Each structure stands twice: as structure tokens, then as C-alpha cells.
Amino acid sequence: MKFHTLLTAGALALGLAFTGSASAAAVNITPDLESITVKHGSKMVKIMRNQDQKNTVNPAFAKTSRKCPPFCIQPAKLAPGVETIGEVEVINYLKQMQTDDSIMVIDSRTPDWAAKGTIPGSVNIPWTALNPAKGADPISIGEILEDKFNAKNLEGLWDYTNAKTLVMFCNGMWCGQSPNNIKNLLKFGYPAHKIKWYRGGMQDWEILGLTTVKAAN
DSSP states (O other): OHHHHHHHHHHHHHHHHHHHHHHSOSSOSBTTBOOEEEEETTEEEEEOBOOOTTOOOOGGGOOOOOOTTTSOOOOSOOSTTOEEEOHHHHHHHHHHHTTOTTEEEEEOSOHHHHTTOBOTTOEEOOGGGGOGGGTOOHHHHHHIIIIITOOEEETTEEEOTTOOEEEEEOSOTTOOHHHHHHHHHHHTTOOGGGEEEETTHHHHHHHTTBOOBOOBO
16 A cells, blocks of 8 residues: 555656646757746737747748848957857847836837737837938937937037936847948947847847747837
8 A cells, every 4th residue: 555655655756847848848948947927018918939840931031042141240449348148148138128117128120020020028119310411310219319219418518327227129130220220320339338239130039939029119
């Protein structure tokens, strides 16, 4: 009887062990991180990698060659003081954003690209919206700096003391849209140390099978 009880308890424990392993993700983000949940617009979205180990990249990001210029390979270091980051750092910023409103992840692409899928938790601020050469006027640019980035206009001078840390991305290492946003922000005096650049962008995000959603504005 005692042996039977031990055998049953052992089988139960083994069963629970198998159940636990079956429910765990086979493809993690890092060895210690399976997923994070972020707010995207009004919804909560879980970010994790695609669990199908036969999955292949989204065809929209499978093309290797685009005409250069304008689609030229970007340098690893975009500008002095601007930190270039990877996926784990982006995910850490997204996680931090859930309790810290001083961080903003920005999809710098045009709305048609953002509509195809973006990083959960990001907002779409197209590169044209901060580019005077593309028709962005000083008033609309100022509204973005104040209303979205928390900068302050003091009688024509910009105070970035409480401005947000901006994590910028676009389509990938060949894409000039987030670099354009970053370079224009630097011209406006935005502090370089408050700008982070995810160089790999959506192409690397898609290659790693990470969750995408429709853009939120």
C-alpha cells in the first residue's frame, strides 16, 4: 500500500513536470525571458517570439537589395551621443515604459509601412512630420516636441530638461526614416543622450519572429 502511494505520488509529480515543460515556450527571447506584456493603444499585448520553429521571415522583409540611394546601408554609429541598440534593449525599454512615462518608442516610418505591422507599445511619428524639407512647419514640429516629447518652449528657446527618452526605429539597417528623424531632432537641440536608435528595425524584429501589431497613434 505504501509502495503504491509512493508510486502514485511519483507519477503525479512526473506528470506535473511534463505539464510544466509543455506549457513553457520553446523559443524564448533570452534564456531567462519568455515574454513581456505591454500597453499598445488601449490594449495589452504580449511580446514573444514565434513558437513555430519552421516559420520563415515575413516576405515584406525578405528582400536583400534596394536601390541606393536612397536605401543605403546605415552606419553602426549614427551620430555622437546617440546610442545604437538591439532587440533586447528595445524590449527592456518597452518593459520600463509600463511604469515610466519618460520613455517613448517611435516608429519613424510612413503610415503605410506602419500599417503593415509595428512593434507593440510604439507610436507612429513619420519622419516627414519632423522634416521641414518635407513640409513640416515650425508650429506642427513644436507641437510634437511639446505635446508628445515633453519639451518646453521658453520664449523661443527649447528646454529639454524633462524631455522623454526616444527609442527610434524604421524598416532596418538600410532605412533612412529613423535616421532622418534623429538628425532633425538633433538640429532642434534635442539631447543626443536622450535618443536611442534601433538600427535593425522591423527587418531584424521580423527575422527574430517577434510579435507585431497594427500601428497606434
